[in-house]
Amino acid sequence: MSSERIKSISQIHWQPLTKLLQPTGKKQQQLSGFDDEFIDIVDYIIRITHRIWEQKNVGLCYQYYADICPVFTLGGYFECVEQVVQNTLKTIAAFPDRSLIGENVIWKEESDGSYYSSHLITSIMTNTGNSEFGAATNKTGRVTTIADCVCFENKIIKEWLVRDNSFLISQLGIDLIDAAISFAQLVPDPHFNVWFDEEYQRVRETKHRANIALTTENWTTENFVQSWVQTLFNQKQFSNLNDFYHVAASHQWPGGRIATGLAQVSGTLIQWLAQCPDAKMTVDHLAVVGFNEDTIDIAVRWSIAGTYSPQNERLAQLKDERFFVLGASHLRVKNQKIVKEVTVFDEISLYANLIRQSGCNLPLADKEPSNV
Known part of the structure; x- marks a missing residue:
């Protein structure tokens, strides 16, 4: 350090x-x-x-x-x-x-x-x-x-x-x-x-899905974060989750999503990425500070761009619209594994941007026609 x-x-x-x-x-x-x-x-x-x-x-x-x-x-x-x-x-x-x-x-x-x-x-x-x-x-x-x-x-x-x-x-x-x-x-x-x-185009045009193998010898904060992004978000290789997360890692994502352990973390990421299967992610800024002798805290500002694949039938008309997220994560890493993650982005604005660019006039929930 x-x-x-x-x-x-x-x-x-x-x-x-x-x-x-x-x-x-x-x-x-x-x-x-x-x-x-x-x-x-x-x-x-x-x-x-x-x-x-x-x-x-x-x-x-x-x-x-x-x-x-x-x-x-x-x-x-x-x-x-x-x-x-x-x-x-x-x-x-x-x-x-x-x-x-x-x-x-x-x-x-x-x-x-x-x-x-x-x-x-x-x-x-x-x-x-x-x-x-x-x-x-x-x-x-x-x-x-x-x-x-x-x-x-x-x-x-x-x-x-x-x-x-x-x-x-x-x-x-x-x-x-x-x-x-x-x-x-x-x-x-x-x-x-x-x-x-400009941001959507930048992310879409950036080279993605590069293989960044992590070893004890080449482990650096930047290599770790870039490999985390490439392996999980760009390549969707969730069998490698234990290369990045501790077996009992805690995981907080928007909407109140809380996960503990590899199976739940994997489920959170897969369910969220299913709405943008061609998602590409870039690391836009990286900072790291020490927490204690064997633990560091990493701040990652990132962007995701792709095309929308609705998982909610109320948003079905928005299929293939431009999907873009500005997000940030704080990762606590101990002995080269994430033990705590807090990721934040604004889901309301994400869906509002999809609706606005589509031009669709979607009804509010209490105004939807009854199925009865």
């Missing part, structure tokens, strides 16, 4: 929030251009998130986001700090008690002097205000988010944001496809359409 990884960078696992908000250690990274109060990039991410979201100091976005900050999500694109402020206000208005529990921050110092952070967040929140999902339900839900940010001189200058919205709405009592139909009515920013088209 490199000396950079074993530095005393802030680690947030099982740390009380009071301790994280008042660090007492010495500055561990140079952080050129950042406020002197921050001792490392993890400290920066944790404290500004707390100030903006839990202390409700939304205006601090002007201090911690660049005036022009492209934010990529599967549901839309925005780039102005004013839009960051507006979207933050709307979310807090819909879920005023939202708490953000920082599960992990996996970071990388880039060659251009910027810092890349991948922030895994669990939020508990009650829907007491109207939201993008509809009228207030007054129900409480839990949602997982991963925010990948490029940070430079005290500001976030680019962000990729993924949230498990399908699991959230299931707790709020909202039907997934109904939510996607409603989202499909929204007109996306033209920049989103350009980004979507």
